[in-house]
Amino acid sequence: MGSRVVDNCPDKATATSNFVYVSEADELGGYKYVESTGFVFGLRAHALVPDGSVALNGVQRRILRVAAKDGLELRPYRPPKDLPFVAMVYAKVTGVLDKVRPAEVQSEELINRLLKFKGQILTKNQHVAFDLDSGGNYKLMIEQLLIDVEGKSLDTPRGFLAENTAFIFTNDGSSPITIAGQKGYASSQIFKTKTISFESLGIGGLDKQFEAIFRRAFASRVFPASITQRLGIKHVKGILLYGPPGTGKTLIARQIGKMLNGKEPKIVNGPEVLNKFVGQSEENIRNLFADADAEFKAKGDASALHIIIFDEIDAICKQRGSVRDGSGVHDTVVNQLLTKIDGVDSLNNILLIGMTNRKDMLDEALLRPGRLEVLIEIGLPDEKGRLQIFKIHTSKMSENAFLAQGVDLERLAEITKNFSGAEIEGLVKDAAAYALNRNINFDDLHAPLEEENIKVTMHDFEKAFEEVKPAFGASTEALESYRTHGIIPCGEAFDHLRETLTTLVQQSMGLAEVFNVSLHVPSLRVDEMVKVLRHLDCFSVMDIPQAVDLLTSISSKVVPMKKLLLWLEMARQDVPEGQKIPLARWEQALRDLS
Numbered sequence: 001m002g003s004r005v006v007d008n009c010p011d012k013a014t015a016t017s018n019f020v021y022v023s024e025a026d027e028l029g030g031y032k033y034v035e036s037t038g039f040v041f042g043l044r045a046h047a048l049v050p051d052g053s054v055a056l057n058g059v060q061r062r063i064l065r066v067a068a069k070d071g072l073e074l075r076p077y078r079p080p081k082d083l084p085f086v087a088m089v090y091a092k093v094t095g096v097l098d099k100v101r102p103a104e105v106q107s108e109e110l111i112n113r114l115l116k117f118k119g120q121i122l123t124k125n126q127h128v129a130f131d132l133d134s135g136g137n138y139k140l141m142i143e144q145l146l147i148d149v150e151g152k153s154l155d156t157p158r159g160f161l162a163e164n165t166a167f168i169f170t171n172d173g174s175s176p177i178t179i180a181g182q183k184g185y186a187s188s189q190i191f192k193t194k195t196i197s198f199e200s201l202g203i204g205g206l207d208k209q210f211e212a213i214f215r216r217a218f219a220s221r222v223f224p225a226s227i228t229q230r231l232g233i234k235h236v237k238g239i240l241l242y243g244p245p246g247t248g249k250t251l252i253a254r255q256i257g258k259m260l261n262g263k264e265p266k267i268v269n270g271p272e273v274l275n276k277f278v279g280q281s282e283e284n285i286r287n288l289f290a291d292a293d294a295e296f297k298a299k300g301d302a303s304a305l306h307i308i309i310f311d312e313i314d315a316i317c318k319q320r321g322s323v324r325d326g327s328g329v330h331d332t333v334v335n336q337l338l339t340k341i342d343g344v345d346s347l348n349n350i351l352l353i354g355m356t357n358r359k360d361m362l363d364e365a366l367l368r369p370g371r372l373e374v375l376i377e378i379g380l381p382d383e384k385g386r387l388q389i390f391k392i393h394t395s396k397m398s399e400n401a402f403l404a405q406g407v408d409l410e411r412l413a414e415i416t417k418n419f420s421g422a423e424i425e426g427l428v429k430d431a432a433a434y435a436l437n438r439n440i441n442f443d444d445l446h447a448p449l450e451e452e453n454i455k456v457t458m459h460d461f462e463k464a465f466e467e468v469k470p471a472f473g474a475s476t477e478a479l480e481s482y483r484t485h486g487i488i489p490c491g492e493a494f495d496h497l498r499e500t501l502t503t504l505v506q507q508s509m510g511l512a513e514v515f516n517v518s519l520h521v522p523s524l525r526v527d528e529m530v531k532v533l534r535h536l537d538c539f540s541v542m543d544i545p546q547a548v549d550l551l552t553s554i555s556s557k558v559v560p561m562k563k564l565l566l567w568l569e570m571a572r573q574d575v576p577e578g579q580k581i582p583l584a585r586w587e588q589a590l591r592d593l594s
């Protein structure tokens with residue numbers, strides 16, 4: 001059927017219809033669709049189109065890469081019988097012209113307008129020009145088409161636009177057009193980019209944790225509300241990152257904030273929020289949520305995501321009642337925080353990322369479902385993670401040729417067992433300081449530095465390694481100080497574990513050096529408490545049953561070992577050296593602390 005001469009559309013109505021037009025005498029006139037360069041268009045005949053021409057709007061000319069007066073091959077297109085109806089279109093909306101002023105478009109108007117193209121065939125990567133009654137010429141850039149096959153969403157390269165086709169408007173930040181009131185579809189825009197590179201984010205060894213955070217806290221926000229509501233999923237509003245200091249908790253929280261399209265995250269520090277003036281701490285918490293509150297009231301589910309990063313959250317959330325400042329400030333602050341996440345006026349547009357080194361000190365109420373419910377441990381990095389961290393922190397040196405040839409990062413990762421990310425960073429800095437020192441002329445501090453002589457060598461790293469010691473794991477003194485009370489046989493489970501481990505160690509005598517065993521004793525039952533108190537010898541034997549009774553009546557039937565030791569220490573404070581704790585003192589300490 002051959003080539004047609006490209007012409008402009010006769011008027012605005014034809015230009016915004018997404019049809020292509022031929023003359024009334026054209027032999028293609030009998031067909032409903034034509035195909036060119038892989039795109040399919042609805043075809044209409046029009047009295048104002050000259051014979052032998054095809055009228056295209058500017059957006060169509062662009063995707064077909066032709067200009068007015070060019071020739072264009074057109075072929076009639078008969079939709080195959082199995083051409084599917086599109087269930088969901090992922091597309092970006094931008095202006096028809098490259099330069100377009102920022103504007104806000106209501107999604108309802110947008111969708112109603114786009115559904116006027118019902119019955120047309122859409123192809124992936126196609127651009128569709130349209131106008132809106134409220135003004136403005138826009139183009140829809142189709143990124144992905146999904147069809148519904150037996151409840152599963154599958155990709156399709158082409159399909160019919162149907163009455164019930166759903167739209168998800170994405171925006172990678174390149175379009176100045178924001179879509180308001182997306183009825184939950186807005187969520188698909190939360191990530192700035194489609195892929196994540198951890199190394200470029202400067203985070204080493206935390207891929208698994210990141211994946212877990214994504215899966216558990218963000219997946220629900222990527223899908224449109226229409227899907228999450230059908231699945232009965234509620235957005236996660238709080239994450240707790242916990243683990244030893246310097247392992248990258250703050251780093252990961254900040255990077256999450258940067259990756260998301262939401263508002264700039266707010267970062268606060270627990271102790272900063274607390275204020276000695278009555279009501280001021282609560283006010284600080286309210287202020288923290290004020291912007292999210294205002295936007296949620298104005299825009300509801302279409303509001304952007306507000307991220308609040310709460311460092312040292314344990315400072316404000318210590319178990320309620322456990323703080324003895326007599327003011328009850330901590331309680332009201334925690335309550336205030338809980339209301340915002342989970343109360344009657346709770347907000348759906350917030351994500352609270354709490355961080356702590358002391359998860360055990362947190363008020364359990366804060367960790368219930370609907371609150372800080374996703375708990376992610378950020379532990380010490382393994383060897384692979386350490387290598388990544390070394391690479392991250394030496395990348396600048398390496399780029400600028402300051403890293404000597406013989407530096408073996410793999411070897412360094414191997415020997416830095418128990419080092420946290422921050423300690424690895426410290427070690428790199430220390431090694432660099434050695435290299436710099438070597439190049440300083442102490443006789444003449446004004447002598448010019450010869451840059452090309454500055455090389456950080458393996459020897460510098462070795463010297464730094466002698467100096468920087470990890471806070472965890474390696475220090476025997478620290479371990480001893482944790483066991484001031486010796487090992488207390490506190491129950492059947494403990495005895496069983498000890499026997500099994502002893503047998504294992506005996507069986508592999510000679511290998512014993514390489515064993516590292518750590519025991520975690522979560523909570524003690526009544527009989528176990530009796531054994532522990534007996535072992536610690538801090539009450540007279542006669543008083544022990546009553547001491548346990550007091551403990552369980554004031555606290556609970558099951559008490560964490562750490563808590564028990566803390567209480568004992570408090571109770572012992574006013575008791576003279578060598579004397580047992582009197583029951584009255586014990587009761588008073590329990591009441592003060594519970």
Ligand SMILES: Nc1ncnc2c1ncn2[C@@H]1O[C@H](COP(=O)(O)OP(=O)(O)OP(=O)(O)O)[C@@H](O)[C@H]1O
Nearest residue numbers: 202203204245246247248249250251389421422425
């Ligand atoms: N996994 C890591 N990858 C790269 N750098 C890291 C990593 N962990 C820590 N660091 C380095 O150590 C610095 C301090 O880490 P960060 O403040 O994130 O630790 P943290 O776990 O929040 O510690 P704290 O509990 O003491 O607040 C970071 O700014 C970064 O330079």
